[in-house]
Amino acid sequence: MTLLPPDELADRLKSGLLSFPVTHFDADLQFDEPRYREHLAWQSSFDVAGLFAAGGTGEGFSLTPAEIDRVVRVAVDEVAGKVPVLAPATGGTAVSIEQAKAAQDAGATGLLLFPPYLTEASQEGLVEHISAVCRATDLGVIVYSRANAVLTDVTVAAVAERNPNLIGLKDGVGDIEQMTRTYARVGDRLIYVGGLPTAETFALPLLQLGVSTYSSALYNFLPEFALRFYAAVRAQDRTAVYAMLNDFVLPYLDIRDRERGYAVSIVKAGLTAVGRDGGRVRPPLTDLDDAELADLTALVQKIS
Numbered sequence: 001m002t003l004l005p006p007d008e009l010a011d012r013l014k015s016g017l018l019s020f021p022v023t024h025f026d027a028d029l030q031f032d033e034p035r036y037r038e039h040l041a042w043q044s045s046f047d048v049a050g051l052f053a054a055g056g057t058g059e060g061f062s063l064t065p066a067e068i069d070r071v072v073r074v075a076v077d078e079v080a081g082k083v084p085v086l087a088p089a090t091g092g093t094a095v096s097i098e099q100a101k102a103a104q105d106a107g108a109t110g111l112l113l114f115p116p117y118l119t120e121a122s123q124e125g126l127v128e129h130i131s132a133v134c135r136a137t138d139l140g141v142i143v144y145s146r147a148n149a150v151l152t153d154v155t156v157a158a159v160a161e162r163n164p165n166l167i168g169l170k171d172g173v174g175d176i177e178q179m180t181r182t183y184a185r186v187g188d189r190l191i192y193v194g195g196l197p198t199a200e201t202f203a204l205p206l207l208q209l210g211v212s213t214y215s216s217a218l219y220n221f222l223p224e225f226a227l228r229f230y231a232a233v234r235a236q237d238r239t240a241v242y243a244m245l246n247d248f249v250l251p252y253l254d255i256r257d258r259e260r261g262y263a264v265s266i267v268k269a270g271l272t273a274v275g276r277d278g279g280r281v282r283p284p285l286t287d288l289d290d291a292e293l294a295d296l297t298a299l300v301q302k303i304s
Contacts, residue, residue, distance in 0.1 A: 004084065006140030009110050010167040012084060013142075014191040014212045016049025017230040019219040020057035022268050022278060023071055029282050031067055033074055039220075039276070040078045046223045049213065050084045051075065052112055057217050057267055060088045060114075062282040065095070069102050076107040084109035086142070091117045093129050100137040110140040112170065115149030123155045127162070134163035141165055144195060146172025153181035160189050170195040171211065174202060183210040197263040198256065200226075200249050203233045204241050217263070218249075221270035221278070225303060248303050255296055261285040266296065273297040274304070 004012070021043050024035040043051060053075035054060035054068045063071065072087040079085055087103030089096040089111055096113060103111055113133055121129065126149055134141050143159065143166065145151040150173055151159075160166055169186075170193040171179060183192065187210075194214030196202050203214055212234075219226035225248065232240035256262045264281060269288045271278030273296050280287050288296065 003104075003138065004109055004140070006110075006165040006167045009084060009140040010191050013050045013110075013168070013193075016047065016213065017219060017227060018050045018052065018193065018213055018215045019043055019048050019223075020052045020055040020215050020217065021075075022220055022264075022271065023054060023058040023060075023063065024279050025282060026279075029280065031063075031070065032279065033070075035277065035279070036071070036074060037078045039271075040075055042276075043219070043223065044079045044083045046219075046227060048083060048219065048223070048227075050086055050110075051079060052086045052088070052215065053108075054088050055086075055112060055215070057215075057220065057264055059264060059282060059285070060090060062285070065099065065102075068099065069106060072103055072108055073106045086110040086112050088112050088114055089133055090114040092119075093132050096129070096133045097136040100133050100139070100141075104137050104139050108139065110142065110167070111137060113141055113143045115144060115147045118148070120148050123152055126151060127155055127158050130159045130166070131162050134159075134166050138165065140167040142168035142170050142191075142193060144170040144172060146170075146195065151182075153178065153185045156182050156190070157185050160186055167191060168193055170215070171206075172196060174206075176205075176209065179206070179209045179211070198249065198253060200229055200233075201245070201253065203230070204236070204238065207233060207236070217267045218252075218270070220267050221274050221276065222248075222300070222303075248299065251299055252296070255288075255292055255299070258292060259286060262288065269293050269296055270300065273300045 087108040199214035268278030
């Protein structure tokens with residue numbers, strides 16, 4: 001895909017469901033390119049608005065910088081312009097700038113800027129961090145507000161005004177007052193992406209706060225179900241949304257919540273449950289045990 005101007009990328013992303021593909025590993029927990037390509041080909045065959053390579057569900061936090069670059073390049077090559085591919089920028093400012101430049105060089109369509117690693121920062125410091133990364137690339141940038149980089153409405157307004165290629169805010173906090181303040185102050189200057197795990201749980205109420213799309217982990221292994229759910233949310237069909245929550249999403253959350261870190265592990269297990277072999281997660285995450293995988297498989301079969 002040729003470089004999309006940031007405003008065109010924003011229009012495309014806000015109008016549909018977003019996916020964060022898992023990153024496949026082999027038996028030695030090394031990047032398994034053939035299985036990853038197969039997964040991307042399947043993911044991009046449905047009506048999805050964007051694929052975020054090496055994101056949270058893609059275990060970007062467990063990949064080396066060289067692996068992230070490789071994963072992004074493979075995704076760009078495999079998808080071949082059918083769907084926008086967004087790359088991650090992680091860690092401190094210098095590292096994030098390097099990754100932003102590498103993403104543009106790799107042919108990515110946009111960038112998701114993750115919180116800096118470990119250290120706390122002032123809102124002023126976060127403004128400078130975000131702005132430095134935006135200046136380093138022509139790509140449209142979405143900033144992820146969570147963990148040690150929770151942005152206030154004043155900060156979001158400041159970075160939006162300073163950086164024309166900042167196109168979106170991904171919310172990983174779920175603070176209704178803060179989202180209300182942010183949308184009231186910034187309005188449609190940005191797109192707003194739901195980033196709470198599992199995003200379907202919060203999709204309907206957050207729609208009222210301007211959050212028109214979200215990152216669906218379920219899309220990895222149940223793309224048709226995830227797209228039906230998204231359509232029901234956008235139509236504000238409460239009956240359909242709550243039926244699907246009760247039939248699958250809430251029981252799925254019950255399995256996810258059995259161990260810390262299962263928000264990623266259960267997605268790879270979901271692929272295995274539908275016969276597509278999600279494989280293992282890298283430490284420090286842990287995989288579902290056999291009984292939990294059996295419970296998930298039975299749950300998936302109920303809606304298949």
